[in-house]
Amino acid sequence: MNWLSQFQALFNTLMAECEHVYLNTNEHTRAVVEVETRDARFIRYCQQRYPLHHYERAAPLMHRLRAVKSPREVEAIRKACALTEQGFRRVLNFVKPGVTEYGVEAEYAHEFIRHGAGFAGYVPIIASGANTCVLHYIHNDQVCRDGDLLLMDVGAGYANYHADMTRTIPVNGRFTARQKAVYNAVLRVMREARRMLVTGNLWDEYHREVGKVMEGELIGLGLLDATDVKNQPEEAPLYKKYFMHGTSHYLGLDVHDVGSKYRPFEPGMVFTCEPGIYLREEGLGIRLENNLLITESGNVDLMEHIPIEAEEIEELMNR
Ligand SMILES: [Mn+2]
Incomplete structure (x- = not known):
C-alpha cells in the first residue's frame, strides 16, 4: 500500500x-x-x-471514451431512470392545488433516498405557473395553483450516473384545451426527434431538422406565420422565440456529459431528447425530456415506461 x-x-x-x-x-x-x-x-x-x-x-481521450457507454454504465443510467420513474409516479399522487414546489421536490427526495440513491448532480427545477418559462428556475419556493402547469426537470443519480427527466403536468389533474394543444405539439416534436437519434446522424443536422419540425408545430398552434417562416433569416430562425435551447445533450457521469458535437452518433451513446415550447405571454411553458441509448438498429428509450401521454397523466392524477 x-x-x-x-x-x-x-x-x-x-x-x-x-x-x-x-x-x-x-x-x-x-x-x-x-x-x-x-x-x-x-x-x-x-x-x-x-x-x-x-x-x-488527457481530455480528448477521456471525452472519446466517455461518450460511448459500456454495458455497465448503461445499467447505472437505467437504474437512475427507474428511480426517477418511481419519484414521478409518487409525485403524480401528491400534486394538487396548494402544494408547494419544495414540497414536490421533497417527494422526489424521499423516493430517491429511501432507495439508497439521491438527486442527480444538478438542482431539480420544480416550476409552476409562469415559472415554467424560466429555463433555469431553481428557487422552487412557490405555491402550485389551480389551473397552472407544473414543470419538473429532475433526475435520480445512481453510482455517479445521471438520469435527466422533464415532465409537465397540470396542478389540478386536468389540462386545459390550450395546455393540451401545446403539450401534444411538444410530444410530437419529441417523437420526431427521437426517430433521428440514430447511428450515423450528425449533431448539427439533427438540431436543424428538429427545428423544422418545431416550426411546423408552432405554425399549427398559430404562434408563427408560414410566410414569415419562409422568409426568415437562416441564422436566426423564428422558432427560437418559443424554443430557445438545444434538443439534446450527452448524458452520463455529468448531466451535460462530455462528447464531441462533431462526432456522428454511434451505438452506446446516451442522449437526452428535450423539446419545449415556452409562451411567456401566457405564463405557459412545456418541456418533455427522455433519455435515449443509441443502438446498432436505432435507439432504446430508457424512459419508455415513464408516463408521458397527456391522458395517462390525467388518469394517474385522478385515480
Ligand atoms: Mn437535460
Whole structure:
C-alpha cells in the first residue's frame, strides 16, 4: 500500500521511466474556470520540475471514451431512470392545488433516498405557473395553483450516473384545451426527434431538422406565420422565440456529459431528447425530456415506461 506522503518519491521514479505524460484539464465546453484548479497547479508543477518530457492532453481521450457507454454504465443510467420513474409516479399522487414546489421536490427526495440513491448532480427545477418559462428556475419556493402547469426537470443519480427527466403536468389533474394543444405539439416534436437519434446522424443536422419540425408545430398552434417562416433569416430562425435551447445533450457521469458535437452518433451513446415550447405571454411553458441509448438498429428509450401521454397523466392524477 502507498500513502499520499510517498507520492513525490513514487512519481519521481515513474517520471524517470516515461517520456509522454497525459494530464487532465477541464475541457468541458460549458466549463467556466475562474480560479486556478488543482489540475492546473499540478500541470505547472510537472512542467517546471520535468521540463523535457512530452506533455499531452488527457481530455480528448477521456471525452472519446466517455461518450460511448459500456454495458455497465448503461445499467447505472437505467437504474437512475427507474428511480426517477418511481419519484414521478409518487409525485403524480401528491400534486394538487396548494402544494408547494419544495414540497414536490421533497417527494422526489424521499423516493430517491429511501432507495439508497439521491438527486442527480444538478438542482431539480420544480416550476409552476409562469415559472415554467424560466429555463433555469431553481428557487422552487412557490405555491402550485389551480389551473397552472407544473414543470419538473429532475433526475435520480445512481453510482455517479445521471438520469435527466422533464415532465409537465397540470396542478389540478386536468389540462386545459390550450395546455393540451401545446403539450401534444411538444410530444410530437419529441417523437420526431427521437426517430433521428440514430447511428450515423450528425449533431448539427439533427438540431436543424428538429427545428423544422418545431416550426411546423408552432405554425399549427398559430404562434408563427408560414410566410414569415419562409422568409426568415437562416441564422436566426423564428422558432427560437418559443424554443430557445438545444434538443439534446450527452448524458452520463455529468448531466451535460462530455462528447464531441462533431462526432456522428454511434451505438452506446446516451442522449437526452428535450423539446419545449415556452409562451411567456401566457405564463405557459412545456418541456418533455427522455433519455435515449443509441443502438446498432436505432435507439432504446430508457424512459419508455415513464408516463408521458397527456391522458395517462390525467388518469394517474385522478385515480
Ligand atoms: Mn437535460
